[in-house]
Amino acid sequence: MALPAHASPGEKVWHYTYLVICGFIFLFLIAPIIIIIPLSFNVEPYFTFTSKMMAFDPEGYSLRWYDKILTFGMANPDVPRDSAWWDDVWQNATWFHAMKNSAIIGVASTVLATSLGTLAALGLSRPEMPFRRAIMGLLISPMIVPLIITATGLFFFYSATGLAHSYAGIILAHAMLGIPFVIITVTATLVGFDHSLTRAAASLGAPPMTTFRKVILPLILPGVISGALFAFVTSFDEIVVVLFVASYDQQTIPLQMWNGIREQISPTILAVATILVIFSITLLTAIELLRRRSERLRGVSAA
Amino acid sequence: MTVSAADSIDPGVPLVTPDGRPLKLALAQATRRARIRAFALVVPLLLFVLVTFAFPIGQMLYLSIHNPVFSDHMPRLTAYLTEHPDVQVPGEEGFAALALDLADAKKNRTAGRIGTRVNYERPGSNSLFKSSARKAAKFKGPPYKEKLLEIRSDWGEPHLWNVMRRASAQHTLDFYAAALDLTHDENGDLSQVSPERRIYVRLFWRTLFLSAVIAFLCLLLGYPVAHLLATLPLRYSNLLMILVLLPFWTSLLVRTTSWIALMQSQGVINDILVTLGIVGDDGRVQMMYNQFGTIIAMTHILLPFMILPLYSVMKTIPPSYVRAARSLGATPLTAFIKVYFPQTTPGIGAGILLVFILAIGYYITPALVGGSSGQLISNQIAFHMQKSLNWSLAAALGAILLFMVILLYWVYDRLVGVDKMKLG
Numbered sequence: 001m002a003l004p005a006h007a008s009p010g011e012k013v014w015h016y017t018y019l020v021i022c023g024f025i026f027l028f029l030i031a032p033i034i035i036i037i038p039l040s041f042n043v044e045p046y047f048t049f050t051s052k053m054m055a056f057d058p059e060g061y062s063l064r065w066y067d068k069i070l071t072f073g074m075a076n077p078d079v080p081r082d083s084a085w086w087d088d089v090w091q092n093a094t095w096f097h098a099m100k101n102s103a104i105i106g107v108a109s110t111v112l113a114t115s116l117g118t119l120a121a122l123g124l125s126r127p128e129m130p131f132r133r134a135i136m137g138l139l140i141s142p143m144i145v146p147l148i149i150t151a152t153g154l155f156f157f158y159s160a161t162g163l164a165h166s167y168a169g170i171i172l173a174h175a176m177l178g179i180p181f182v183i184i185t186v187t188a189t190l191v192g193f194d195h196s197l198t199r200a201a202a203s204l205g206a207p208p209m210t211t212f213r214k215v216i217l218p219l220i221l222p223g224v225i226s227g228a229l230f231a232f233v234t235s236f237d238e239i240v241v242v243l244f245v246a247s248y249d250q251q252t253i254p255l256q257m258w259n260g261i262r263e264q265i266s267p268t269i270l271a272v273a274t275i276l277v278i279f280s281i282t283l284l285t286a287i288e289l290l291r292r293r294s295e296r297l298r299g300v301s302a303a
Numbered sequence: 304m305t306v307s308a309a310d311s312i313d314p315g316v317p318l319v320t321p322d323g324r325p326l327k328l329a330l331a332q333a334t335r336r337a338r339i340r341a342f343a344l345v346v347p348l349l350l351f352v353l354v355t356f357a358f359p360i361g362q363m364l365y366l367s368i369h370n371p372v373f374s375d376h377m378p379r380l381t382a383y384l385t386e387h388p389d390v391q392v393p394g395e396e397g398f399a400a401l402a403l404d405l406a407d408a409k410k411n412r413t414a415g416r417i418g419t420r421v422n423y424e425r426p427g428s429n430s431l432f433k434s435s436a437r438k439a440a441k442f443k444g445p446p447y448k449e450k451l452l453e454i455r456s457d458w459g460e461p462h463l464w465n466v467m468r469r470a471s472a473q474h475t476l477d478f479y480a481a482a483l484d485l486t487h488d489e490n491g492d493l494s495q496v497s498p499e500r501r502i503y504v505r506l507f508w509r510t511l512f513l514s515a516v517i518a519f520l521c522l523l524l525g526y527p528v529a530h531l532l533a534t535l536p537l538r539y540s541n542l543l544m545i546l547v548l549l550p551f552w553t554s555l556l557v558r559t560t561s562w563i564a565l566m567q568s569q570g571v572i573n574d575i576l577v578t579l580g581i582v583g584d585d586g587r588v589q590m591m592y593n594q595f596g597t598i599i600a601m602t603h604i605l606l607p608f609m610i611l612p613l614y615s616v617m618k619t620i621p622p623s624y625v626r627a628a629r630s631l632g633a634t635p636l637t638a639f640i641k642v643y644f645p646q647t648t649p650g651i652g653a654g655i656l657l658v659f660i661l662a663i664g665y666y667i668t669p670a671l672v673g674g675s676s677g678q679l680i681s682n683q684i685a686f687h688m689q690k691s692l693n694w695s696l697a698a699a700l701g702a703i704l705l706f707m708v709i710l711l712y713w714v715y716d717r718l719v720g721v722d723k724m725k726l727g
Binding site: 026123136156157172237258 | 334337338340341342343344345347348349351352355356357358359360361362363366524527528531543545546547548549550552553554555556557558559560561562563564565567569570571574603606607635660663664665666667671681684685688694697698701704705708712716721
């Protein structure tokens with residue numbers, strides 16, 4: 001993209017204008033996410049920068065909203081902070097309740113989606129697979145069909161079967177929503193998979209399970225893990241289904257944020273959002289490392 | 304007849320495997336076995352998705368044409384109306400069925416539900432049913448027609464009886480009619496509802512329009528960025544790619560919250576404008592709780608879905624094509640329009656469709672930043688599910704939305720192929 005030496009002045013002007021435009025678009029993409037980080041340290045209950053914050057006065061900043069994440073919903077927030085206090089946080093704090101639910105539902109639905117999805121992706125990427133396109137279309141569709149429709153359908157289905165207001169119901173629903181991502185990432189890893197490797201393993205006497213564990217799995221593992229991460233994030237971020245079929249007991253972090261925004265919006269939401277941004281940066285780094293490893297394994301080296 | 308495999312190939316003799324089976328048959332069997340094995344791997348997931356996804360949606364679609372509230376709770380009147388299909392306002396026999404059913408409804412506390420069902424098509428019926436049921440429970444005996452007409456003269460209205468007759472059918476397309484702002488008028492013919500109640504068709508158009516605007520804005524913003532990412536050396540583009548992927552990986556609610564913090568009237572953008580003196584403190588710009596808020600927040604949220612498909616197409620275009628065009632005398636603009644742009648159309652198609660499909664079903668963001676003018680059809684579905692409890696209408700609206708999405712999905716599959724979809 002470097003400008004050649006013979007570029008005319010007009011071209012040079014356009015080139016730099018173009019770079020500036022791109023800079024603004026990147027700013028549009030990233031600024032809203034970054035801006036909430038300093039705002040979450042605001043000492044005042046506002047959603048904007050106070051004059052003290054602009055002057056970088058330490059008095060303008062505080063951790064009170066992070067403290068609020070711990071204390072909100074506690075039985076006795078004002079007693080000395082000993083082990084009993086922390087116990088109270090773990091048992092009663094609203095955000096901790098939501099976090100535990102999100103973790104349980106996220107992990108369980110990820111395990112379900114990843115195991116079923118990987119198995120199916122193995123079948124789908126075999127050349128002999130019948131009705132491949134139609135089945136693939138059906139399996140991807142939970143990602144395409146609007147969540148409100150899926151949630152409406154699940155609401156009726158769960159009311160009839162007694163799965164409403166249960167962990168099992170939400171886990172099944174979230175697994176279903178995560179499956180398209182697992183299918184897409186694992187089949188992508190299986191593109192260009194050398195099937196003579198499995199035939200070689202079989203001809204050397206390995207039973208199918210051993211072939212899978214020793215030959216196939218190590219090669220597709222990066223795809224499986226990144227699919228699992230996608231499935232986890234899908235569950236961790238999902239709110240519409242939870243809104244329709246969960247009770248207070250299954251309240252997750254997004255649902256708690258939703259309630260927070262709709263009722264009394266306080267900077268606690270921004271503090272939680274900041275923690276979630278840091279969480280997604282961690283996940284993104286993990287995905288990026290996996291992608292590089294996968295490319296190295298498959299011999300598609302990225303310069 | 305056995306022929307050894309060592310025999311020289313004779314076109315008249317069929318080829319066989321060492322154990323004597325015809326080769327063609329053995330091959331067909333092996334292929335079938337391989338197909339079954341591949342299919343068996345997919346079966347568990349297929350069943351899972353059918354049960355947790357396809358079946359519930361099928362159930363919802365059924366609910367959009369099936370509403371047994373009236374026939375379940377007004378059995379005598381339903382039977383009477385089925386037996387006398389031509390009667391407009393019935394005589395004593397029909398009113399007797401009505402009065403006895405109303406009395407039962409009072410006993411079973413179902414008068415409200417029945418009234419609500421009739422109220423969908425004839426406003427004011429809810430109170431009519433409730434009050435009449437209360438009084439019908441005290442009737443000692445006939446004449447029912449006279450007594451009911453005494454309570455409310457509405458019971459003699461042919462329109463009400465038309466509405467009840469249609470409500471008594473378990474299977475009905477009336478909810479689709481309602482979802483398209485149609486109703487049955489006094490004569491029983493389909494006609495548009497009164498102008499102030501025509502909301503759904505307009506809402507569908509608004510949803511399509513806003514989705515198109517958002518898809519176009521995403522293209523406008525995504526194209527230059529994707530081009531930059533595709534042409535920069537890999538070590539820079541990988542870094543910049545993180546800026547695209549981070550929003551993609553950040554929780555939807557976090558991004559919506561950020562836009563609230565930025566756009567609300569006491570928020571960051573307004574404060575900056577006031578500080579710079581562009582607007583006065585009393586003239587803060589209303590950027591949120593309207594269509595503008597929905598468009599901006601959703602464009603931001605869906606932009607990565609445009610950049611990624613564009614990027615993967617642009618990545619495959621050799622830079623030498625544009626250089627060749629330039630060396631043959633094309634101006635930069637001509638080279639772009641005639642050579643580069645046409646090669647990116649598959650990516651544009653994929654990105655536009657993906658963003659459009661995701662946008663028309665959006666619920667959370669419009670609900671939080673859209674106010675009333677920025678609501679989409681999903682918000683109305685949620686309203687009927689959670690507030691008005693008109694589930695059949697919610698299901699009918701959902702079915703229409705689903706039909707639109709499936710149509711677009713089908714186009715996407717023809718154009719791009721669902722198996723070509725990539726993430727990150």
